[in-house]
Amino acid sequence: MKEEPGSAEPDINTRIATRVRALRAESGLSLDALAEKCAVSRSMLSLIERGESSATAVVLEKIATGLGVPLASLFEDASAPLNPLSRREGRTSWRDPQSGYVRCNISPLNYPSPIQIVEVMLPAGAHVAYETGVRDAPFEQQVWVQEGRIELTLGEVTHRLEEGDCLAMQINQSTAFRNRTRKPARYIVVLATDRGRTSRR
Structure with missing residues (x-):
């Protein structure tokens, strides 16, 4: 990243x-x-x-x-030219000022696909909780751990994911990510919506 x-x-x-x-x-x-x-x-x-x-x-x-x-x-950058190729050097990461977690959109900018890939680095001891899970049109998401370990809580159910584990879910309830270890964790998030990005975003 x-x-x-x-x-x-x-x-x-x-x-x-x-x-x-x-x-x-x-x-x-x-x-x-x-x-x-x-x-x-x-x-x-x-x-x-x-x-x-x-x-x-x-x-x-x-x-x-x-x-x-x-x-x-x-x-996303709507002003960027349509390009089916995303190169590492052209990506920009963002750091959450509260938890310190870093995210980076991996998918090509503005490409009209219902699939999007995001890379996330969750620092040691960090915790991010999203309370707004209910949406008019829920979308599918999978989390694939590349390094370290995380806890992913969906509603009232907590999944403990280790390196190589992949969890599939639908975003229709509160979601929380926690890294209880002393090392950063890195994971890939793959999202799938019911429409292409041009109409969805």
Whole structure:
């Protein structure tokens, strides 16, 4: 995973701001309407859309749920040219300011596919909990552990995943990721939606 927490952060925040504004416009939602749907304050949404706030993963997940898209959609660059090839050096990672976890979209930018691949590094002792699992159109997700061990909780059921393990799930309930070890864990997330990215995102 290409990790440039210093130089990449302003660019990724600008990208998130642009995506949230565009997706909100596509949905025909005002700031007030989106705030009500996702339980994020209007002032926070405004700051995020102006690129003036480094929102946490939990807040971004709430926004994605309100917009009816996967979290990964908020990190895409709609201005990038359509290209079926994604090269490692061209990817930008994002660090959650709360948990320190780092995520990077692996799939080619803007490619019209219902499949998307994301790489995540969860630091030692880190914990990320997404409370907004219920969506109008739930999507499928699989988590494949590449290094280390994690705990993945779906609703009230906890799965302990070790290196090489892969868990399939539907995103329709609260989800939490925890690394109880003293070493970082790295895993791949594969998402599948019912429509291609051009209509979904």
